[in-house]
Amino acid sequence: MPSSALPRTSLHLQKLTISSKQPIHHIPQPSSVPVPDTVACYHKHDISPSQCSSVLTQIISAPVSTVWSILRLFETPQAYKQFVKTCKTVHGHGNVGSLREVHLVSGLPAATSTERLEILDDERHLLSFSIIGGDHRLANYRSVTTLHASSNGTGTIVVESYVVDVPVGNTKEETCVFVDTIVRCNLQSLAKVSQQLTTQRK
Ligand code: A8S
Numbered sequence: 001m002p003s004s005a006l007p008r009t010s011l012h013l014q015k016l017t018i019s020s021k022q023p024i025h026h027i028p029q030p031s032s033v034p035v036p037d038t039v040a041c042y043h044k045h046d047i048s049p050s051q052c053s054s055v056l057t058q059i060i061s062a063p064v065s066t067v068w069s070i071l072r073l074f075e076t077p078q079a080y081k082q083f084v085k086t087c088k089t090v091h092g093h094g095n096v097g098s099l100r101e102v103h104l105v106s107g108l109p110a111a112t113s114t115e116r117l118e119i120l121d122d123e124r125h126l127l128s129f130s131i132i133g134g135d136h137r138l139a140n141y142r143s144v145t146t147l148h149a150s151s152n153g154t155g156t157i158v159v160e161s162y163v164v165d166v167p168v169g170n171t172k173e174e175t176c177v178f179v180d181t182i183v184r185c186n187l188q189s190l191a192k193v194s195q196q197l198t199t200q201r202k
Helices: 008-015 064-071 172-201
Strands: 051-060 084-091 099-104 112-121 126-134 142-149 156-165
Touching: 051 172, 064 142, 064 156, 064 172, 156 172
Parallel strands: none
Antiparallel strands: 051 156, 084 099, 099 112, 112 126, 126 142, 142 156
């Protein structure tokens, strides 16, 4: 069989697939989450033609202060990110410019990721990090996460956006499906952990 006839797409797609060993629970999201107009400006990314970008939202039944207390700790992403096994700070102490080396659980198409804290804004409840290394296929990944009080004042709306290069051999759609799945899982565990903390504190 000539190499051009090889099923390249499925091969490359497989490289971007999360193992079925990781349970992925999709909680239905409301089609439009009410967030203030000012939110959009935090989530504007410069995107080149070879990149893809997406925005995800998550409603959490916990105060902004509780969700922020978990999210802002750059040195311990394993507190809520289920794909993270261990994390070592290799530069800084969780302040802007800190570098963390994340080691992932087995069954994923990657084992490590080196990440840099770009923005930590305690007033705006905004955190941004970029991925600068690792054995994975997500080059030039950058995300922004912001927290907003829900209209009744007791809950939190999380908005997370990202931009990343589309890996050679994959489409924008495949890349977004892959990254959206990871981000969605992270947001759902952030909701779970924040809600548990809120119940404990009552
Ligand atoms: C985050 C977001 C992402 C993390 C991805 C997208 C990653 O940690 C995983 C699998 C990969 O193939 C890429 O907020 C990488 O953590 C779970 C190792 C970077």
